[in-house]
Structures are given as C-alpha cells and as structure tokens.
Amino acid sequence: MKPPPFAYHRPASLDEALALLERYGSDGRILAGGQSLVPALNMRLAAPAALIDINRLPGLDAIRLAPEGLVIGALARHADVEIAPLVLRHARPIALAMPHVGHRAIRTRGTIGGSVALADPAAELPACLLALDARIRVAGPGSQREISAQRFFQGIYTTDLSPHEMVTAVVVPPGPADWTSRFVELARRHGDYALVGLAAHGHVENSIAREMRLAFCGVGPTPLRATRAEAKLRGRALGPSVRAEAVSALEADLDPPGDVHASSALRRHLARVLLAWVLASMA
Amino acid sequence: MDAGIPLSLTVNGVALSRLVEPRTSLVDFLRYELELTGTHVGCEHGVCGACTVRVDGAIARACLMLAVQADGARVDTIEGVAGTGEVFDLQQAFAEENALQCGFCTPGMLLTAQDLLSRTPDAGSDEIREALSGNYCRCTGYHAMVDAIRKTSESRRRGTGGGPHR
Numbered sequence: 001m002k003p004p005p006f007a008y009h010r011p012a013s014l015d016e017a018l019a020l021l022e023r024y025g026s027d028g029r030i031l032a033g034g035q036s037l038v039p040a041l042n043m044r045l046a047a048p049a050a051l052i053d054i055n056r057l058p059g060l061d062a063i064r065l066a067p068e069g070l071v072i073g074a075l076a077r078h079a080d081v082e083i084a085p086l087v088l089r090h091a092r093p094i095a096l097a098m099p100h101v102g103h104r105a106i107r108t109r110g111t112i113g114g115s116v117a118l119a120d121p122a123a124e125l126p127a128c129l130l131a132l133d134a135r136i137r138v139a140g141p142g143s144q145r146e147i148s149a150q151r152f153f154q155g156i157y158t159t160d161l162s163p164h165e166m167v168t169a170v171v172v173p174p175g176p177a178d179w180t181s182r183f184v185e186l187a188r189r190h191g192d193y194a195l196v197g198l199a200a201h202g203h204v205e206n207s208i209a210r211e212m213r214l215a216f217c218g219v220g221p222t223p224l225r226a227t228r229a230e231a232k233l234r235g236r237a238l239g240p241s242v243r244a245e246a247v248s249a250l251e252a253d254l255d256p257p258g259d260v261h262a263s264s265a266l267r268r269h270l271a272r273v274l275l276a277w278v279l280a281s282m283a
Numbered sequence: 284m285d286a287g288i289p290l291s292l293t294v295n296g297v298a299l300s301r302l303v304e305p306r307t308s309l310v311d312f313l314r315y316e317l318e319l320t321g322t323h324v325g326c327e328h329g330v331c332g333a334c335t336v337r338v339d340g341a342i343a344r345a346c347l348m349l350a351v352q353a354d355g356a357r358v359d360t361i362e363g364v365a366g367t368g369e370v371f372d373l374q375q376a377f378a379e380e381n382a383l384q385c386g387f388c389t390p391g392m393l394l395t396a397q398d399l400l401s402r403t404p405d406a407g408s409d410e411i412r413e414a415l416s417g418n419y420c421r422c423t424g425y426h427a428m429v430d431a432i433r434k435t436s437e438s439r440r441r442g443t444g445g446g447p448h449r
Contacts, residue, residue: 001327001328002306002308002311002327003306004306005304005305005306006306007305008288008305008349008351010351031349031352034347034349034352035329035347038308038329038346038347038348039327039328039329039347041306042327042328043328051305051349053349053351055352079341102329103332103416103417104395104398104399104414104417105332105335105342105344105417106329106344106347106417108338108341108342108343109338109343109344109347109348189416190412190413190416191416191417
C-alpha cells in the first residue's frame with residue numbers, strides 16, 4: 001500500500017512540463033490533484049518511472065471568459081469550480097454536478113483536467129462537457145489543439161490524448177443565457193460514483209423544448225448523448241406524453257453494462273427515472 | 284531516482300524543512316518524520332477519511348498527497364487545532380454525546396466537522412450527514428456525531444461555544 005519509487009519533477013512552465021513528457025513518454029505521468037492517480041500508485045496499479053507535478057504551472061488554474069467561450073484551466077479544483085460565478089453563469093451543468101463528485105476533501109484537491117484526462121465512464125464532468133458541446137484543449141511539444149468532448153472520450157479510461165500531450169483546459173462555447181440546466185444522479189451513497197447520472201442542457205421556452213441535450217454517465221464505456229430521446233423532444237411541448245416518448249426512446253439510446261454495482265436492467269431503469277424527473281422539472 | 288527532495292512547510296504553525304523521498308505520502312511524513320500520530324491511516328486510497336488534515340485552510344486527504352506537494356503549504360493536523368483550542372467545544376460535544384468509541388476516525392471527523400461549521404455555521408442534520416459521508420466510522424452509527432456537531436453549531440451561534448483559548 002505504498003507506491004514504488006519514482007522520479008519527481010516539478011516543472012515551472014508548460015514548455016518544461018511538455019519536454020519532460022516527451023522525455024518519459026508513457027513512463028511519465030502528469031500529477032495534478034492526484035485524487036485518482038495517487039490511489040492507483042498506493043495500490044501499485046500504476047508504477048510510472050516519473051511523476052510530472054504540474055501544480056506550479058502559472059495560470060493553469062484560471063477560469064476566464066474568452067472570445068471562444070468559458071475557459072476552465074486544467075488545474076482548477078472541483079471545489080473552486082463549484083462556486084465560480086462564471087461557471088454558474090456559462091457552464092451551469094458543471095457547477096450543478098460538482099457537489100456530486102466525491103467528498104469535500106477530494107474536491108479541494110481534484111482538478112478538472114485530471115478528471116477529463118482520466119476519462120472514468122462513471123464520472124460526472126465528462127457528461128457535462130458533452131451536454132455543453134465543450135472542447136478539450138491539449139498541448140503537445142510545439143503544438144496545441146482542441147478536440148470536441150464527443151471525440152475526446154473514446155472508451156473506459158481511454159481518450160484521444162497521445163502520451164506526449166497534456167490537457168490544459170476545457171472550453172465551453174458561448175451559448176444563449178436563457179438555457180436551462182440540470183444535473184442529477186443516483187448513487188448507493190453520497191459521494192460514490194454514480195450508478196447513472198444525467199446532465200441536461202436545453203432551451204425551453206413556454207414549455208416548448210427548442211433545443212435539448214441529454215448526456216448520461218455510468219451507462220457505457222464513455223459518457224453518452226441520448227440522441228433519440230433528444231430528437232423526440234426537439235420543438236415539442238414538454239407535456240406528459242412527449243416526455244414519456246423521450247423516456248421510451250432511451251431503450252434504443254442506451255445499452256448499459258451490468259457489473260457488481262448494478263445490473264444492466266437496473267441501470268436502464270434508473271436512466272429512465274432520471275430523465276423523467278428532469279423533464280418534469282423543466283416542463 | 285531522487286533520494287531526497289527539499290521540503291519546507293508550516294505544520295501547526297511551526298515552520299520546518301526536511302528532505303523527503305518523493306513517494307512519501309503527506310500522512311506518513313506527518314506520522315513518521317514529525318511523530319504527529321493523531322492523523323490516522325486507514326485505507327490509503329482516499330475512501331475512509333481517517334487521514335483528513337487541512338492544507339492551506341482546506342481539508343484534504345493526507346494519504347492522497349505526496350509530502351513534496353505540501354512544499355510551501357500551511358498544514359494543520361488534529362494536534363494543531365486541538366492545541367489552539369479551535370475545536371475544544373467540538374471535542375467536548377463528541378465526548379458528551381458519546382460520538383466516539385474506538386476513536387480511530389475521530390481526528391478526521393473533528394477536522395471535517397470544523398471545516399463544515401466554518402463554512403456553514405448553521406448546518407442542519409442533512410448537511411452534517413453529507414459532510415460526514417466521506418469519513419467512515421465503524422463503531423458509532425454516526426447519529427451521535429450528528430448530534431454533537433449540531434449541538435456545537437447551536438452553542439457557537441449563541442456565543443456560548445469556543446474553547447479556553449478563544
């Protein structure tokens with residue numbers, strides 16, 4: 001229950017961090033909040049040759065409004081994001097989801113970039129990024145690129161990142177101010193990973209769903225958009241029968257895996273329960 | 284491999300410097316190097332909350348931080364907050380309400396409760412339960428702790444709480 005030895009680097013700049021990543025390749029791991037990496041080290045599920053501690057990189061924790069949207073730096077901690085007025089205003093599903101992430105003592109350390117790079121399929125943040133049509137900003141040696149959340153999350157703990165790249169920010173594109181957001185989840189105990197979670201972000205006007213994005217976590221190898229359910233809602237009044245149609249459409253949208261925590265059938269059922277709650281609250 | 288990385292930090296108000304191996308966790312550093320054994324080690328993977336300390340004023344899991352990551356930080360342990368009297372009333376209430384039995388989880392519980400009350404002085408039972416949900420107790424069943432924390436919250440708001448040094 002103690003990590004094996006590793007080299008420790010504390011770069012002072014992004015360039016220095018990227019040079020270290022290039023040097024170590026997949027034998028080096030980025031250390032940000034450490035709330036998932038350090039347990040893996042302690043249990044010896046991971047044994048990297050080197051840790052590259054990015055906690056001293058200047059400005060990487062900034063949350064700011066830019067022409068391209070709301071930019072949340074990779075080092076922003078969950079606890080800070082939870083109460084940031086800019087996040088509440090421009091990326092509301094994320095602010096709503098934060099209280100569900102672990103416990104306070106985890107959220108004071110855990111980072112947005114770490115959650116994105118880990119890509120746990122049950123995690124809340126990736127689903128929020130899908131619902132917001134957000135992009136992931138990554139830096140590699142001499143280059144920077146942005147990937148849509150839809151493309152970034154590829155499988156269980158698997159992303160589009162190459163071993164020489166690191167996440168530097170998430171970018172939430174500007175959207176109309178009058179969209180409605182929800183985040184709900186069902187877990188065995190508060191702070192546990194969700195059995196099923198749902199981030200909903202839509203434009204509802206006089207109870208007509210002009211636009212609706214529904215992103216689930218915990219129901220597949222990546223967070224998933226329920227596109228068939230969304231299509232049933234778009235342009236229609238959120239009355240009981242339309243809501244029921246959307247809930248039924250989940251059958252074709254989701255094929256959740258069963259595991260020790262919940263069977264596939266239970267997850268399917270809980271996903272329907274969550275969507276019914278959310279739509280009733282938006283109607 | 285790095286044998287020793289210089290580490291300077293302030294623990295319970297005392298500034299100190301040491302050389303540490305990078306893989307040393309903050310909790311092992313506190314317990315073995317500084318002999319502050321009030322911070323307990325339970326699960327070592329961030330689940331049980333027994334190792335809760337304050338880092339720059341915010342509660343954190345000392346088993347999920349490397350000691351080297353605390354360089355430049357201000358760390359408070361149960362010895363610190365008990366010594367200054369900051370949690371004196373909480374400790375009293377825990378004793379009066381029988382909110383501890385074996386005592387293993389108690390340091391983490393006290394730091395978590397103190398953090399909650401500092402941010403939410405009028406926390407109700409639901410908020411208290413939610414705050415404690417990251418700290419495991421295998422003896423008490425939690426009810427007595429919720430009572431003790433609520434009692435402390437009430438007495439502090441009446442202005443009758445606080446320790447001998449307040």
